[in-house]
Amino acid sequence: MAEPFLLEVGVEELPAQICPAALAQLQARGEALLAELRLGHGPTRVFGTPRRLTWWVEDLDVRQTDAVTTARGPARQAAFDAEGRPTRAAEGFARSQGVAVEDLTIEEVGGKAYVFARRHEPGLPAAEALAPRLAALIAGLEFPRGMRWGGGDFRFPRPIRWLVALHGERVVPFSVEDVASGRTSFGHRTLHPGPVEIEGPQSYMAAMEAAGVLVDVAKRSDRIAAQVTAAAAGIGGRARIASELLEEITHINEWPTAFVGRFDPAALAVPEPVLVTVMRVHQRYFPIEGPDGELRPYFAGVRNGGDAYLQNVIAGNEKVLAARFADARFFYEEDRRETLASRVARLSTIQFAPDLGTLADKASRMETLGAWLAEQVGVDVVVVRRAAALCKADRLTHVVYELPELEGTMGAHYAEQDGEALPVAEAIAEHVLPRAAGDALPGADAGRVLALADRFDTLVGHFLAGRPPSGSADPLGLRRAAAAVVRILEDAGWDVSISACAKQAAAAYGRDDPQVLAGLAEFLAGRLRVRLEEGGHRADVVAAVLAVGADRVADVVARCRVLGEAMGRPDWSDTITAFRRAGNLARQAGGASDRAEGIAGPDAPPAVDPSEEALERALAEVAPFHLRTGDAAARYRAVLAATAGLRSVVDAFLTEVLVMDPDPRVRRRRLALLAAVAAVPAPVADLSLLAGTSA
Numbered sequence: 001m002a003e004p005f006l007l008e009v010g011v012e013e014l015p016a017q018i019c020p021a022a023l024a025q026l027q028a029r030g031e032a033l034l035a036e037l038r039l040g041h042g043p044t045r046v047f048g049t050p051r052r053l054t055w056w057v058e059d060l061d062v063r064q065t066d067a068v069t070t071a072r073g074p075a076r077q078a079a080f081d082a083e084g085r086p087t088r089a090a091e092g093f094a095r096s097q098g099v100a101v102e103d104l105t106i107e108e109v110g111g112k113a114y115v116f117a118r119r120h121e122p123g124l125p126a127a128e129a130l131a132p133r134l135a136a137l138i139a140g141l142e143f144p145r146g147m148r149w150g151g152g153d154f155r156f157p158r159p160i161r162w163l164v165a166l167h168g169e170r171v172v173p174f175s176v177e178d179v180a181s182g183r184t185s186f187g188h189r190t191l192h193p194g195p196v197e198i199e200g201p202q203s204y205m206a207a208m209e210a211a212g213v214l215v216d217v218a219k220r221s222d223r224i225a226a227q228v229t230a231a232a233a234g235i236g237g238r239a240r241i242a243s244e245l246l247e248e249i250t251h252i253n254e255w256p257t258a259f260v261g262r263f264d265p266a267a268l269a270v271p272e273p274v275l276v277t278v279m280r281v282h283q284r285y286f287p288i289e290g291p292d293g294e295l296r297p298y299f300a301g302v303r304n305g306g307d308a309y310l311q312n313v314i315a316g317n318e319k320v321l322a323a324r325f326a327d328a329r330f331f332y333e334e335d336r337r338e339t340l341a342s343r344v345a346r347l348s349t350i351q352f353a354p355d356l357g358t359l360a361d362k363a364s365r366m367e368t369l370g371a372w373l374a375e376q377v378g379v380d381v382v383v384v385r386r387a388a389a390l391c392k393a394d395r396l397t398h399v400v401y402e403l404p405e406l407e408g409t410m411g412a413h414y415a416e417q418d419g420e421a422l423p424v425a426e427a428i429a430e431h432v433l434p435r436a437a438g439d440a441l442p443g444a445d446a447g448r449v450l451a452l453a454d455r456f457d458t459l460v461g462h463f464l465a466g467r468p469p470s471g472s473a474d475p476l477g478l479r480r481a482a483a484a485v486v487r488i489l490e491d492a493g494w495d496v497s498i499s500a501c502a503k504q505a506a507a508a509y510g511r512d513d514p515q516v517l518a519g520l521a522e523f524l525a526g527r528l529r530v531r532l533e534e535g536g537h538r539a540d541v542v543a544a545v546l547a548v549g550a551d552r553v554a555d556v557v558a559r560c561r562v563l564g565e566a567m568g569r570p571d572w573s574d575t576i577t578a579f580r581r582a583g584n585l586a587r588q589a590g591g592a593s594d595r596a597e598g599i600a601g602p603d604a605p606p607a608v609d610p611s612e613e614a615l616e617r618a619l620a621e622v623a624p625f626h627l628r629t630g631d632a633a634a635r636y637r638a639v640l641a642a643t644a645g646l647r648s649v650v651d652a653f654l655t656e657v658l659v660m661d662p663d664p665r666v667r668r669r670r671l672a673l674l675a676a677v678a679a680v681p682a683p684v685a686d687l688s689l690l691a692g693t694s695a
Helices: 016-036 088-097 126-139 201-210 217-233 243-250 265-269 272-282 310-335 341-349 359-377 381-390 398-402 409-417 422-430 445-464 478-492 498-508 514-534 539-546 553-566 572-589 592-600 610-627 632-645 647-656 664-679
Strands: 002-011 044-049 052-061 067-075 105-109 112-121 160-167 179-182 184-186 195-197 256-262 286-289 295-304
Touching (some): 002 201, 016 044, 016 052, 052 201, 088 112, 126 160, 160 184, 272 409, 341 381, 381 422, 398 409, 445 498, 445 514, 478 514, 478 553, 498 514, 553 632, 572 632, 572 664, 632 647, 647 664
Antiparallel strands (some): 002 052, 044 052, 105 112, 286 295
């Protein structure tokens, strides 16, 4: 038999940004707990609002399955004497396992006999098994910050106010601190501020909805999007619904109700990014545009509650936004009194980071590194130098001081207003991209160069200063900077050396510390590994590719793709077999110089078998594939195809000749031939690291 299970953790309002991760943890850890407790179940789901984290399990078994545990004890000869009587070792083992000596059995493992004890553990009722573990499940949830309340040491992001735990209609009793579980939840703070009795998991959703709480996150999100869209359409507009804002608003509301407000059209004289940022970031409003895509003097907001007195809510929000926009307009007009270039000199008054100079120093280093990198990839050096000199100046503007999210965006706007060349303005706008995972990448080459120069300067500077990320802590955002480097180089497809960029950045600091730069290279390789695995490449493929070089991102990406494609082709078995058969023997051939000497050195004997001559000719034909120029992916495909083509020649060679010939010169020559075969795919990857491959 099985019945649904419900766990609701009622709290003071949680920060919206931690809710999705908290719910995902609750589901994953909950399912792991059920597996550990031997409790079968149907699908599980999580629901949540700012005031509750809910885990719902369909068809949870009413009782644990019985368990049979097997433990291996001492060897039979130690457990029983010559007459078959149990020794003290057998008696002690039986006692430790809670079984009688006569219940011990004997089985062979690896050709040797051992005694075994088997115990049958009857399953407990589900509620009895769960009760002592639910508090630990809740306490085990991880959050960026926790808080303590009352007199205990228990930490949680917000105080826990109630607990609901029901298996069917029965309460599963447990407590967290001084809060005991029951069947009493609570409704919306204003729509239904009182308690809500939950008869069972089946009635939970309906009971909460009747109390003004829409606990299903997906339904709440859909309701917000539909209402906002309809509200904007009502005034002939279209809401700009950003996914990040929609998720945030979903997690700060229990019963969302959308509305449309209006602002003074005169505010549209302020640049659109400023208005949109004020609405989205500061007020959590959805901007509304017209059919032409231009911003209109309206916004859509979401109230946590019903439609009672909604006009008062609208009027209040309009008043707050009017004040925000008045400030933004004042700051913008003040900024326009001065050019962007005139602010550059004051960058020397702002520290970039401890021991790393000022923003003026950083801009100078970026200009030097950016110019070098631009020359490497064929980008206009003049554009990069000018953009580097100006790109940090908007940090001194009023708008960016109030709205730091607009760094780069406002710099580009002011630069364009000042008459700077459009490519310079574009590079200024793009040098901060990507700001976070999933953010847009620079679209122009000058923007890519400047963004890379910025990240390399930051990474190298902090590594030289002895501030690499430690554990999960990364207060300086260095992992984000490294991920940006990887994404930009992958997107650009440039054949750029990471180590060369880092060395140039270190030179701008006047330092050359090979050990530190090696640590940074390893750090960047780790970010590249994460990027490739998140992109769908198998972990063993990534490891095999990185093992032969991680210095050029575009090249690594090309090798991963080519290897992944090759493993799905019919001739892959030929490729891997040729490598494996040759490699297993080639390990005895010594280093690369020894292998070359063994084939062509002055002491090398001539080939004495036709199959040996055939293998030597085949290797000579393969060699040009390693030297091809042009498209890297095509070159690597040719290398792997050439390896596959060697299979029949290798098979014949191993069939016809004795590799381990008594003559050491002949033996060394033949081993060297096999080592050369195993080295053919080396420009692509170390195939020995692929799962199921041994070489």
